[in-house]
Structure formats: structure tokens, C-alpha cells
Amino acid sequence: MPSIIEISGLSKTYEGGFAALKSIDLQIEKGEIFALLGPNGAGKTTLISIICGLVNPTAGTVTAGGHDVIRDYRAARSIIGLVPQELTTDSFETVWATVSYSRGLFGKPKDPAHIEKVLRALSLYDKRDSKLLTLSGGMKRRVLIAKALSHEPDILFLDEPTAGVDVELRRDMWNVVRDLADQGVTIILTTHYIEEAEEMADRVGIINKGELVLVERKAELMRKLGRKELRLSLTEPLTALPDGLTNEGLALSEDGLELIYTYDTQAERTGITRLLSQLSDNGVRFRDLATSQSSLEDIFVNLVRNQQ
Numbered sequence: 001m002p003s004i005i006e007i008s009g010l011s012k013t014y015e016g017g018f019a020a021l022k023s024i025d026l027q028i029e030k031g032e033i034f035a036l037l038g039p040n041g042a043g044k045t046t047l048i049s050i051i052c053g054l055v056n057p058t059a060g061t062v063t064a065g066g067h068d069v070i071r072d073y074r075a076a077r078s079i080i081g082l083v084p085q086e087l088t089t090d091s092f093e094t095v096w097a098t099v100s101y102s103r104g105l106f107g108k109p110k111d112p113a114h115i116e117k118v119l120r121a122l123s124l125y126d127k128r129d130s131k132l133l134t135l136s137g138g139m140k141r142r143v144l145i146a147k148a149l150s151h152e153p154d155i156l157f158l159d160e161p162t163a164g165v166d167v168e169l170r171r172d173m174w175n176v177v178r179d180l181a182d183q184g185v186t187i188i189l190t191t192h193y194i195e196e197a198e199e200m201a202d203r204v205g206i207i208n209k210g211e212l213v214l215v216e217r218k219a220e221l222m223r224k225l226g227r228k229e230l231r232l233s234l235t236e237p238l239t240a241l242p243d244g245l246t247n248e249g250l251a252l253s254e255d256g257l258e259l260i261y262t263y264d265t266q267a268e269r270t271g272i273t274r275l276l277s278q279l280s281d282n283g284v285r286f287r288d289l290a291t292s293q294s295s296l297e298d299i300f301v302n303l304v305r306n307q308q
């Protein structure tokens with residue numbers, strides 16, 4: 001897949017000296033759904049704002065659709081739709097007017113049929129004549145999405161699109177986003193909901209303290225999720241693994257008191273039966289055992305904690 005966004009050596013130090021992004025390299029593929037995960041203050045909004053040309057980088061380059069986001073600002077911006085994190089939709093304007101106006105801002109000719117399609121897809125058509133300030137928080141967020149889609153962008157940024165949106169509506173929004181991706185729109189979303197990343201993303205990037213610490217296909221992450229750990233507490237500590245214990249995935253804890261066996265839950269054979277018989281053949285006795293499964297959340301928390 002060719003990339004539609006190319007980010008290289010991107011850094012941002014805000015006035016006052018705070019380094020919000022540290023040399024980010026990232027390519028976004030055309031048509032993919034990319035989820036950016038990270039704790040509060042990690043730099044997600046800063047990264048998106050730079051790509052959208054709203055914040056100037058301190059170093060590095062970004063192109064969108066081949067256009068440099070600074071030198072070719074207008075061309076880059078014309079193919080990008082942005083749903084910002086902050087709600088700024090408290091006005092007397094109607095839903096219809098504000099969404100149509102957004103399209104005009106990008107110099108596109110009026111297209112009521114397109115606006116209607118967008119509003120219907122987001123279940124906002126019934127509210128088209130309502131003033132924004134009379135809408136609920138979840139509706140306002142959908143209006144922001146409608147505005148971002150008004151000019152038919154190739155790339156859509158969604159900064160925390162479903163924060164404060166109820167579970168049912170969140171699923172509706174996921175469907176809208178998926179349909180867009182099926183039509184070839186490239187989607188980059190940030191989220192605090194791990195479930196959202198699991199559900200939606202083709203690839204996941206984890207950002208922490210301004211550094212991109214992991215970028216991986218979701219399928220690969222799910223494979224990792226499918227891994228389980230079996231921990232055996234030994235009655236006597238071992239100094240090394242006995243020669244007869246040849247199972248791949250077997251390790252001895254540092255204090256020698258635990259055997260840790262990692263296995264793939266999706267595999268046909270887990271190897272546990274063989275391990276247990278080898279233990280007894282080698283006279284290794286244990287007094288307790290426990291299994292645990294890693295989740296995307298574990299991977300996320302570990303990565304973020306290790307970086308503290």
C-alpha cells in the first residue's frame with residue numbers, strides 16, 4: 001500500500017520549552033484505519049494539529065497526499081477533514097447551515113445532496129433545522145464529524161471522536177467510520193478506549209511522552225493477545241532449567257522459584273501436558289500454578305510504565 005501521510009523526524013517544543021513530540025517517524029497507508037493510543041498529554045492532539053497545519057513543528061517534515069503541510073498548506077488541507085477534540089459548537093446556527101458552510105470554506109461548490117447524505121448517515125437529518133446550542137453533547141460531536149465530512153476529504157482525523165458518546169451511538173459512529181474506510185477514506189483516530197482501537201483499527205500506534213513507542217498491525221497485536229502465561233510455583237528453587245525440560249517458551253524466574261511457560265492459546269497444542277510430564281520425569285515439583293492472559297491493555301500499560 002502506498003502511504004498517504006509521511007511524517008519524518010517530527011519534533012515539537014512548545015514555547016516555554018516543553019517537548020511535546022520527539023522525532024516522530026510514521027507513514028500512514030492509503031485507506032487504512034490507524035488508531036493512536038496514548039495517555040493524557042502524550043502528544044496525540046499535537047501530532048494531529050501539525051498534520052492539519054494548525055500547529056507549526058519545531059523540526060521535521062510532514063506531507064499529506066504528497067503536499068508539504070507547511071509549504072503547500074492549502075493543497076494539503078483541502079484533502080483533510082478534522083474532527084477536533086474540543087467541542088466548539090455552541091452557536092445559534094442550525095445544523096444544516098453550519099455543515100454547508102464548512103463545505104464552502106474549502107471552496108467546494110454547494111451540494112445539498114451530499115450534505116443530506118452525511119447528515120442521514122450520522123442520524124442528524126431530523127435535527128437539520130435545530131440550533132447547535134440546543135443539541136446534546138453526543139449530537140454536537142456528530143455535527144463536528146458532519147462538518148469534517150462536508151468537503152469529501154480523502155483523509156479524516158478523529159480526535160477522541162466518541163468521548164462522551166453513549167455505547168449504542170458509539171457503535172453507530174464506528175459503522176459510519178468503517179463505511180468511509182470502505183469507500184477509500186484514510187482514517188486516523190485517537191482514543192482512550194482500548195476497545196475502540198481493537199474494534200476499528202487496521203494498525204495501532206502507541207504514543208507516550210511525545211515518543212511513538214509502538215506501531216503494529218492490530219492482527220499482530222491480537223496474536224500477542226492470544227498468548228497466555230502459565231506460572232508454576234516451585235517447592236524448591238532451581239538455579240537453571242534442567243536439561244530434560246526442552247519446551248520452547250519455558251523460562252525460569254530470576255529468583256529460581258517460578259517456572260514461566262508462555263503459550264499460544266490459538267495453537268492446536270499448548271504443550272502443557274508435555275510440560276507437566278517432563279516436570280515429573282525430571283523430579284521438579286510445584287505447589288501452585290496460575291494462568292494469565294495478556295490484553296492490549298496490559299501491553300499498553302506495560303509500555304507506558306516502562307517508559308516512566
Ligand SMILES: Nc1ncnc2c1ncn2[C@@H]1O[C@H](COP(=O)(O)OP(=O)(O)OP(=O)(O)O)[C@@H](O)[C@H]1O
Pocket residue numbers: 014015016018020038039040041042043044045046047085
Ligand atoms: N499550546 C501549548 N503550549 C504549551 N504546551 C502545550 C500546548 N498544547 C499542548 N501542550 C502540552 O503538550 C503536551 C501534549 O499535549 P496534547 O494535547 O498533544 O496531548 P494529548 O495526547 O492529545 O492528550 P489528551 O489525551 O489529554 O487529549 C501536554 O503536556 C500539553 O500540556
Ligand SMILES: [Mg+2]
Pocket residue numbers: 044045046085159
Ligand atoms: Mg488530545
